[in-house]
Amino acid sequence: MKVLTVCHKCLDDAIAKGRPAGPTMSLISPTDSGMLKFDCENSHTSYSVMQQLRFEVLFEIGAHAIFDNYYREAISSFASSLERFIEFYITLMCRKHKIDTKVFSESWKEVSNQSERQLGAYFFIFLLQEGRQAPYLPKKMIELRNKVIHKGRIASYEDAILFGNSVLQTVNPILATLKEQHGDLIQEIVFDHLFSAKQEYPNVPTSTSSMTTILSIMKESVPIYDLRDWKPPLYYTELSS
Numbered sequence: 317m318k319v320l321t322v323c324h325k326c327l328d329d330a331i332a333k334g335r336p337a338g339p340t341m342s343l344i345s346p347t348d349s350g351m352l353k354f355d356c357e358n359s360h361t362s363y364s365v366m367q368q369l370r371f372e373v374l375f376e377i378g379a380h381a382i383f384d385n386y387y388r389e390a391i392s393s394f395a396s397s398l399e400r401f402i403e404f405y406i407t408l409m410c411r412k413h414k415i416d417t418k419v420f421s422e423s424w425k426e427v428s429n430q431s432e433r434q435l436g437a438y439f440f441i442f443l444l445q446e447g448r449q450a451p452y453l454p455k456k457m458i459e460l461r462n463k464v465i466h467k468g469r470i471a472s473y474e475d476a477i478l479f480g481n482s483v484l485q486t487v488n489p490i491l492a493t494l495k496e497q498h499g500d501l502i503q504e505i506v507f508d509h510l511f512s513a514k515q516e517y518p519n520v521p522t523s524t525s526s527m528t529t530i531l532s533i534m535k536e537s538v539p540i541y542d543l544r545d546w547k548p549p550l551y552y553t554e555l556s557s
């Protein structure tokens with residue numbers, strides 16, 4: 317998967333000269349920090365931070381992997397997206413209960429290397445929060461993921477679609493509630509993410525870039541429940557060719 321970037325220097329130059337913006341757009345690979353550094357064809361270097369959180373980007377990578385016929389990789393990315401969503405949920409709920417971020421980090425360190433511990437925390441925080449069992453993958457999907465990730469199963473298109481849809485069915489309803497009830501906390505988390513990504517190049521001007529994603533914290537996004545309905549954005553195919 318690649319993300320769309322625009323050279324602001326080229327764009328500003330084009331606007332100053334009163335002509336339509338030239339070919340200042342390009343597709344580049346997302347990075348772990350979210351910081352995108354790129355050089356345009358006119359040798360300008362731009363720095364931009366992707367607003368999307370890790371679970372949003374990972375799910376998008378999974379969907380693109382299906383589109384590119386890498387079904388095993390799609391399942392692995394969807395599984396990671398769900399794990400990072402669970403981290404997002406736990407982080408948000410701790411903020412809701414006014415847990416200091418430093419104190420939170422200390423506790424997170426105890427679970428950060430073991431996804432089973434994180435899952436346990438999620439189940440019980442959700443239970444305390446909602447008074448019901450936390451939504452999670454059906455048993456069949458857990459088995460599929462384990463076969464793919466731990467036993468080398470060569471996944472089919474159908475496997476990838478079913479698994480991805482199952483993650484959507486787990487995450488989307490929770491995300492909808494969080495967006496409705498805790499928009500302010502989501503904004504805080506995004507702000508912290510942007511701040512931390514900018515630290516990679518603290519002394520250069522950076523812009524913020526945003527993309528439409530399938531799993532999305534954006535209030536206005538319309539949830540997708542069936543990945544068969546999804547196609548990459550038009551600019552993606554145009555700029556890739």
Ligand SMILES: [Zn+2]
Nearest residue numbers: 323326356360
């Ligand atoms: Zn440029």
